[in-house]
Amino acid sequence: MKTYRSARDILNAVEGELRHPHRTAGALPLERAAALLCDGRHYEVVEIRLAPSVPTISGGYQVPIRIGTRVLGVITVASGCARALSIEDRVLLERVAARLARFLMSNGRYILRHAREAAAGDDGTPSARSARSAS
Numbered sequence: 745m746k747t748y749r750s751a752r753d754i755l756n757a758v759e760g761e762l763r764h765p766h767r768t769a770g771a772l773p774l775e776r777a778a779a780l781l782c783d784g785r786h787y788e789v790v791e792i793r794l795a796p797s798v799p800t801i802s803g804g805y806q807v808p809i810r811i812g813t814r815v816l817g818v819i820t821v822a823s824g825c826a827r828a829l830s831i832e833d834r835v836l837l838e839r840v841a842a843r844l845a846r847f848l849m850s851n852g853r854y855i856l857r858h859a860r861e862a863a864a865g866d867d868g869t870p871s872a873r874s875a876r877s878a879s
Contacts, residue, residue: 749784751836757784758840762847773852777844781821785833788824792844793817794859805829807837809845816848816856 749757758777765773774792782790792809794817804822808815819837823829848856 747784748786751832751839754780754784754836755839755843759843762843762851765847765851772855773847774844774855777840781819781837781840785836786823786828787821789820789822791820793820794848794856805834805837807834807841809841809848811845811849816845819844 757780761773761776761780774794778790778792781787789804794809804820806821807819809817809819819841821829821833821837844852
């Protein structure tokens with residue numbers, strides 16, 4: 745059974761993960777943030793993608809992760825439920841994107857460095873993705 749969590753609870757959990765990124769063994773902070781969003785809301789898919797440009801999608805929400813005018817990546821959210829995404833979801837995603845941007849420019853610089861190194865070898869868009877299981 746899916747547990748619906750308030751925006752404040754999810755934001756606090758994401759902030760906790762970003763303050764202590766090495767606390768959860770085996771999972772990167774972006775993966776944990778995507779999982780927290782997916783587990784706490786009625787989202788089918790949450791993807792946090794690091795790329796200099798923001799691809800467009802139809803349906804769902806896309807929120808850029810940015811510092812000033814510099815786009816670091818994007819959070820993409822899709823839901824299988826009709827009208828499941830509200831203004832509250834949009835505000836939550838914007839706040840999570842702001843927290844992720846600050847993290848990526850401070851303690852998470854290693855993630856951006858890895859993204860740049862990967863860009864030299866492949867499509868250059870490392871991502872963290874969480875999808876709800878069909879149980």
